[in-house]
Amino acid sequence: MSTVASNHSSQAPQQEVEPILVLDSVSCERGDRLLVENLSLSLSPGNGIRIEGPNGSGKTTLLRVLAGLSQQYRGTVLWRGNDIRQSRSALATDTLYIGHLAGVKALLSPLENLSWWASLHIPSTKPLSKATMLNALSQVSLEPFANTPCHQLSAGQQRRIALARLYLSEHRLWILDEPFTAIDAAGVVLLDQRIAEHLAKGNMAIITTHQAMQIDGFISCSLNAAQSEEAISR
Amino acid sequence: MTDNQANTEVAIFASFNALLIRDLRVYFRSRGTWLNPLVFVLMVITLFTLGIGPDPTTLSNHASGIIWVVALLGIMLSLDALFRADFDDGSLEQLLLSPQPLYLAVLAKVLAHWFITGLPIILASPLFSLMLGIPATAIPALALGLLVGSGILSFIGAIGASLTVSLRSGGLLIALLTLPLYVPVIIFGSQFVQSAIEGWPLMPTFSMLLGLLIGAMVLAPIAIIGGLRLSQDT
Numbered sequence: 001m002s003t004v005a006s007n008h009s010s011q012a013p014q015q016e017v018e019p020i021l022v023l024d025s026v027s028c029e030r031g032d033r034l035l036v037e038n039l040s041l042s043l044s045p046g047n048g049i050r051i052e053g054p055n056g057s058g059k060t061t062l063l064r065v066l067a068g069l070s071q072q073y074r075g076t077v078l079w080r081g082n083d084i085r086q087s088r089s090a091l092a093t094d095t096l097y098i099g100h101l102a103g104v105k106a107l108l109s110p111l112e113n114l115s116w117w118a119s120l121h122i123p124s125t126k127p128l129s130k131a132t133m134l135n136a137l138s139q140v141s142l143e144p145f146a147n148t149p150c151h152q153l154s155a156g157q158q159r160r161i162a163l164a165r166l167y168l169s170e171h172r173l174w175i176l177d178e179p180f181t182a183i184d185a186a187g188v189v190l191l192d193q194r195i196a197e198h199l200a201k202g203n204m205a206i207i208t209t210h211q212a213m214q215i216d217g218f219i220s221c222s223l224n225a226a227q228s229e230e231a232i233s234r
Numbered sequence: 235m236t237d238n239q240a241n242t243e244v245a246i247f248a249s250f251n252a253l254l255i256r257d258l259r260v261y262f263r264s265r266g267t268w269l270n271p272l273v274f275v276l277m278v279i280t281l282f283t284l285g286i287g288p289d290p291t292t293l294s295n296h297a298s299g300i301i302w303v304v305a306l307l308g309i310m311l312s313l314d315a316l317f318r319a320d321f322d323d324g325s326l327e328q329l330l331l332s333p334q335p336l337y338l339a340v341l342a343k344v345l346a347h348w349f350i351t352g353l354p355i356i357l358a359s360p361l362f363s364l365m366l367g368i369p370a371t372a373i374p375a376l377a378l379g380l381l382v383g384s385g386i387l388s389f390i391g392a393i394g395a396s397l398t399v400s401l402r403s404g405g406l407l408i409a410l411l412t413l414p415l416y417v418p419v420i421i422f423g424s425q426f427v428q429s430a431i432e433g434w435p436l437m438p439t440f441s442m443l444l445g446l447l448i449g450a451m452v453l454a455p456i457a458i459i460g461g462l463r464l465s466q467d468t
Contacts (some may be wrong), residue, residue: 068284069466071328093333101324108256119252120332120339123245149263181353 001144006154017044020204021066021173026075028061036062036223039076043173046203046217055224059208060177062223067097067175096121096171100181102162106151110142110161113150118168128168136167139194140187156182163173163187166194174198174205239385249334249346250342257346260319265316268350275308275355277361290367297366298376298427304356306387312351313391314408316343317399321465326399330462340455340462344392349377352384368431375430382443383423389450390415396461400468418446 019042033056398404
């Protein structure tokens with residue numbers, strides 16, 4: 001059983017704001033292991049949730065449920081008051097998900113990868129300009145490699161291509177699964193900044209990480225391994 | 235039509251194009267994917283000519299059936315790769331989470347795949363006709379029949395590919411799932427070529443093939459989307 005502190009103490013002014021994402025006693029299983037049990041929490045504009053827990057505690061499984069990728073859960077997840085099982089498109093329009101897999105094609109260049117992603121996730125009347133995308137790539141220090149095939153780049157650089165999406169995105173909710181993996185120290189600082197900017201605009205984020213984060217407005221949610229049969233939270 | 239609707243349509247069209255172009259780029263940068271099916275078909279037809287013997291009348295009696303079965307196998311064997319690369323690198327996740335209609339995304343993927351498997355086989359079909367002793371007058375009909383038929387084969391095969399994408403290797407399972415569905419295509423496809431060789435009326439079998447193509451185009455993507463969504467739950 002678990003409960004989660006619904007608000008961070010530093011977020012007093014936003015306490016009255018209606019939560020946009022609500023989880024009501026959500027349980028997820030993977031195989032025959034119960035990973036998340038009766039998790040209830042809510043997320044309001046300007047806040048983030050940091051999901052913690054040891055390896056295998058169900059962080060990724062939970063994020064995939066919240067992103068709408070996995071249907072294998074019990075309980076209800078409401079996005080803007082609608083069950084995400086029924087209204088998938090509302091969630092899809094508002095969400096950016098970056099999982100363990102970067103979604104980067106090794107045979108394409110960072111620029112080609114980014115422009116394909118943008119055409120899917122940033123609907124607009126005309127395609128984003130090349131300058132906009134180069135700017136996003138320069139934010140993650142990939143501009144010199146914009147036209148290099150991705151299989152010639154390092155794991156960290158390929159990860160950065162996925163993170164460049166954060167500089168194009170104005171989605172309400174970011175769901176980031178271990179975004180700091182393979183990213184160097186300078187990159188982590190920049191990413192922290194970008195997430196803080198995102199929250200400051202009244203948007204939301206759900207992140208799993210084992211790294212320390214210095215961003216205001218984050219609630220912690222701990223998932224314990226299933227064996228202990230409880231998910232405690234601060 | 236309101237501006238908003240027009241904008242949505244533009245964005246949908248842009249995402250369809252972007253996916254088609256991305257897939258074609260990936261295929262052309264990995265030469266094997268588009269060359270292998272063609273070489274496979276060429277080699278199997280060569281084996282048939284060697285196995286059956288050089289007598290032109292015996293060969294041309296079986297020619298329509300041979301060409302259709304070999305084209306079917308060539309397309310089917312290449313279908314395993316249709317969604318696998320996207321599944322492995324995470325771009326399938328990004329595709330499924332996009333607010334753009336998945337129906338069109340599936341159409342774009344199947345079309346791109348048809349460009350590199352079905353189309354080369356059609357373009358090489360005059361050569362196959364010569365090898366199997368099909369009269370020159372029947373070659374246009376053969377190409378036309380393959381044009382429609384290979385589309386049906388791609389759509390039906392893509393259902394198998396989507397259902398097996400999360401398995402380590404789906405090759406043989408795809409064959410078991412899709413071969414029964416290929417039966418009508420083989421019947422009408424080889425009947426069409428036979429009609430052209432014998433000078434029988436072409437319209438009855440051709441309209442059956444066209445009907446099958448339209449049916450596959452409308453219905454197969456629904457099954458493919460279902461298969462792809464399931465793949466994310468494993």
